[in-house]
Amino acid sequence: MLVTIRNIAQYVNQEVKLGVWLYNKRSSGKIQFLQLRDGTSFIQGVVVKNEVPEQVWNDSKSLTQESSFYVTGIVREDQRSKLGYELAITNIEIIQIAEDYPITKKEHGTDFLMDHRHLWMRTPRQNAILRIRSEIIRAIQEFLNEKGFTLVDPPILTPTSAEGTTNLFHTKYFDEDAYLSQSGQLYMEAAAMALGRVYSFGPTFRAEKSKTRRHLIEFWMIEPEMAFVEHEENLQIQEEFVSHVIQSVVTNCRYELETLGRDISKLEKVQAPFPRITYDEAIKLLQEQGHEIQWGDDFGAPHETAIAESFDRPVFITHYPTELKAFYMKPDPNRPDVVLCADLIAPEGYGEIIGGSQRIDDPKLLEQRFKEHHLSPEAYKWYLDIRKYGSVPHSGFGLGLERTVAWICGLDHVRETIPFPRLLNRLYP
Numbered sequence: 501m502l503v504t505i506r507n508i509a510q511y512v513n514q515e516v517k518l519g520v521w522l523y524n525k526r527s528s529g530k531i532q533f534l535q536l537r538d539g540t541s542f543i544q545g546v547v548v549k550n551e552v553p554e555q556v557w558n559d560s561k562s563l564t565q566e567s568s569f570y571v572t573g574i575v576r577e578d579q580r581s582k583l584g585y586e587l588a589i590t591n592i593e594i595i596q597i598a599e600d601y602p603i604t605k606k607e608h609g610t611d612f613l614m615d616h617r618h619l620w621m622r623t624p625r626q627n628a629i630l631r632i633r634s635e636i637i638r639a640i641q642e643f644l645n646e647k648g649f650t651l652v653d654p655p656i657l658t659p660t661s662a663e664g665t666t667n668l669f670h671t672k673y674f675d676e677d678a679y680l681s682q683s684g685q686l687y688m689e690a691a692a693m694a695l696g697r698v699y700s701f702g703p704t705f706r707a708e709k710s711k712t713r714r715h716l717i718e719f720w721m722i723e724p725e726m727a728f729v730e731h732e733e734n735l736q737i738q739e740e741f742v743s744h745v746i747q748s749v750v751t752n753c754r755y756e757l758e759t760l761g762r763d764i765s766k767l768e769k770v771q772a773p774f775p776r777i778t779y780d781e782a783i784k785l786l787q788e789q790g791h792e793i794q795w796g797d798d799f800g801a802p803h804e805t806a807i808a809e810s811f812d813r814p815v816f817i818t819h820y821p822t823e824l825k826a827f828y829m830k831p832d833p834n835r836p837d838v839v840l841c842a843d844l845i846a847p848e849g850y851g852e853i854i855g856g857s858q859r860i861d862d863p864k865l866l867e868q869r870f871k872e873h874h875l876s877p878e879a880y881k882w883y884l885d886i887r888k889y890g891s892v893p894h895s896g897f898g899l900g901l902e903r904t905v906a907w908i909c910g911l912d913h914v915r916e917t918i919p920f921p922r923l924l925n926r927l928y929p
Contacts, residue, residue, distance in 0.1 A: 503516045504539075504541075505536070505537070505538050506540035506541045507540075508541075508543060508575055509584070509585060513575065513576070514574070515574050518536070518587075519538060520537060520538045520545075520571050522534060523542060524565065525563065525565075531546060531547065532549075532557075532560045534546070534563065534571075537622070541583065542583070543583055543585060544578075544587070545571055545586065545589045546587065547592075552589065556589070560589070562594075563592075564598050564599075565598060565604070566601045569592055569593055569596075571587065571591070572589070572592075573587035573588050573590050574587070574588040575587060583755075603620060603622075614926060615929070624759055625759065625760060626916065627756075628756035628757075628759040629760070629917065631753060632908060632909055633905045633918075635752050636749060636904060636908065637701075637901070638748070639745045640899075642744075644741075647737070649697045649724060652687075652700055653700060654700045654702070655681065655687065656680060656681045656703065657678045657680065658678065658681050659678060660879045662685055662686050663826045668707055683723065683898065684702065685725065688724070689725050689859060689886055689896070690882070690886055692725040692726060692727045693727060693886055693894075696726070696728075697725075698726075700723045701722050702720065703719070703720055705718050710924065711924055712801065713912060714850075714851055714906075715914070716914055716915070716921055716922060717922040717923060719918070721898050722898065722899045725894065727892050727893075728893060729894060729895045730895060734856055734857075734858060734896070738816075738856060738897055739773055739816075740772050742772075743770060747771075749767070760911075761910070766812075766848065769813055770813055774813050775815045775816070776816040776818055777815065777816070777817055779818065779819050779820045779838065780819070782799070783797075786803055804852060808845045808846065808847050808850075809847075811847060813847060814844050814847060815844070816842045817845060818841065818842040819832060819839070820839060820841055821837060822836065825839050825841055828857075828866070829858070830860045831865075840857055841856065841858070842854075842856055851903065852900075852903070853899060856895065856896060857896075857897075858894070859894050860887070861891045861892060861893055861894065862891070863887035866884055867884065901917075903917075
């Protein structure tokens with residue numbers, strides 16, 4: 501039976517067999533040092549000429565980068581190894597000798613690597629990122645399941661915009677117009693009225709012609725929605741949620757974080773509760789720092805970064821002007837010109853990772869918002885029904901998975917956070 505590199509510590513001083521690819525190799529006279537990977541991790545295998553049959557030695561010499569084979573060897577502890585172990589190889593069974601591999605140890609440009617994304621994923625750095633992404637997803641679902649949320653899948657093809665915007669991908673749905681979903685939120689509100697606490701987790705699409713390091717055309721969103729939950733409790737759930745995810749990654753992906761060179765101490769500080777400032781306070785802070793911004797202006801990436809630099813943990817910015825936010829957000833009863841909402845800004849310049857709010861529960865106010873935002877009452881009739889038949893206070897939020905991965909991994913661009921990124925000028929591979 502094959503074992504995996506990730507579990508190799510269980511087999512110290514035992515002979516094991518693995519299915520592997522050759523990541524790299526070097527030779528020192530009568531010794532071959534093979535860098536092996538099996539999809540779970542990386543390990544060095546050592547072939548000593550005078551300790552193996554001639555055929556095994558010759559096979560080790562013939563291996564090219566990304567050749568596939570079965571390898572048998574004795575597991576040895578090795579403190580010089582990042583993994584802590586190496587393999588003293590006793591046998592090699594070649595499956596395929598790979599052709600000239602396009603990705604070598606030399607420097608490659610971003611476009612070249614993106615054109616070869618299907619192969620680039622095999623490298624230690626990309627491997628670590630995708631493992632951390634997987635752990636983030638696992639921790640997200642763990643938290644929500646333990647808190648009593650039910651997973652509900654919203655449609656990807658929708659008849660309307662979730663936020664009344666025009667940045668949508670249009671298609672024909674037989675003889676009707678349809679759009680790729682930009683959010684599952686409206687459908688989650690309906691589900692929350694049936695199931696109490698729900699969440700969706702799936703792909704969303706934004707037809708924004710943006711080339712920033714924070715934007716993807718196709719990305720994944722986690723969107724919880726909760727009946728009988730108001731603004732304050734919504735924020736508490738968000739900070740507990742993010743803290744849980746971060747600490748799960750720190751605990752379970754330390755090897756991957758170290759592979760990326762991430763400063764783990766910064767992540768260890770991410771513990772609830774998080775600091776909060778109002779939009780008013782944020783405007784004042786930015787003006788004091790010399791930014792040209794006025795009340796009523798939206799925040800751009802430089803503004804979010806400047807605000808985040810005042811804190812060592814994520815920070816909530818609450819109570820944005822009503823005019824800046826989506827039609828469904830509930831106004832503050834004590835001050836109708838702002839809404840009961842919050843954006844969660846990650847530290848280190850990673851910007852907004854969560855947007856959330858308490859939703860309007862008054863059907864008359866929602867109808868008024870339809871008129872103000874020029875939304876079709878017929879198209880949104882089903883959404884209004886949620887308020888007409890048993891309306892309750894309810895709140896929710898959406899977390900962008902790729903921005904969260906970028907922050908936790910310390911990446912410069914979200915294109916590395918998803919297996920096959922869809923960017924403004926990239927649909928291949």
